[in-house]
Amino acid sequence: GAVVSQHPSRVICKSGTSVKIECRSLDFQATTMFWYRQFPKQSLMLMATSNEGSKATYEQGVEKDKFLINHASLTLSTLTVTSAHPEDSSFYICSARKASGGAMVQETQYFGPGTRLLVL
Amino acid sequence: EDKVVQSPLSLVVHEGDTVTLNCSYEVTNFRSLLWYKQEKKAPTFLFMLTSSGIEKKSGRLSSILDKKELFSILNITATQTGDSAVYLCAVEASGATNKLIFGTGTLLAVQP
Numbered sequence: 541g542a543v544v545s546q547h548p549s550r551v552i553c554k555s556g557t558s559v560k561i562e563c564r565s566l567d568f569q570a571t572t573m574f575w576y577r578q579f580p581k582q583s584l585m586l587m588a589t590s591n592e593g594s595k596a597t598y599e600q601g602v603e604k605d606k607f608l609i610n611h612a613s614l615t616l617s618t619l620t621v622t623s624a625h626p627e628d629s630s631f632y633i634c635s636a637r638k639a640s641g642g643a644m645v646q647e648t649q650y651f652g653p654g655t656r657l658l659v660l
Numbered sequence: 661e662d663k664v665v666q667s668p669l670s671l672v673v674h675e676g677d678t679v680t681l682n683c684s685y686e687v688t689n690f691r692s693l694l695w696y697k698q699e700k701k702a703p704t705f706l707f708m709l710t711s712s713g714i715e716k717k718s719g720r721l722s723s724i725l726d727k728k729e730l731f732s733i734l735n736i737t738a739t740q741t742g743d744s745a746v747y748l749c750a751v752e753a754s755g756a757t758n759k760l761i762f763g764t765g766t767l768l769a770v771q772p
């Protein structure tokens with residue numbers, strides 16, 4: 541199988557603090573990881589695409605200085621919400637795509653269990 | 661602008677009913693269409709469709725893609741209360757990142 545973990549699963553923090561969320565692919569290497577945000581009763585919105593060893597690509601409207609992404613290895617990407625505010629409270633989900641291995645195989649994205657962030 | 665539209669937004673049925681969920685899309689450089697089931701946590705993968713007219717089946721769930729009319733359906737037969745969830749349709753577009761564009765989802769509630 542393909543397992544993706546996220547840590548922490550739930551975090552409550554005070555306004556103005558920074559929060560780091562980790563996304564790990566446990567049994568495969570992921571050249572690309574994606575970060576999504578989901579507000580209540582809404583769908584997943586892609587925030588940024590993270591490629592190992594290079595800068596993340598952010599979607600329009602997502603502040604790169606506020607949502608810092610680091611993809612330091614083929615199994616780990618981190619999202620840091622800097623100076624969090626109550627409006628940043630949301631469900632943050634990462635996904636990972638397997639490294640292609642050279643074959644023209646379409647790989648699906650495997651989702652982590654999500655991190656629920658509440659900023660007071 | 662790329663978009664994925666799902667219908668209905670919500671649906672209430674009784675156990676044993678058959679349901680059909682719809683997903684239409686307008687996406688540049690279509691690569692694949694995926695269906696996910698989301699309960700309280702992150703989405704779980706159901707199907708990936710890349711070719712028109714080929715039905716994919718898993719137990720009581722099945723799905724098919726029409727690339728000419730730009731839509732897909734997800735069928736669930738003999739529904740059970742455990743099928744209650746949000747069903748998400750996503751389209752993968754070819755590009756530098758092959759990102760997924762999600763629809764708003766269909767909330768399915770199966771009553772006993």
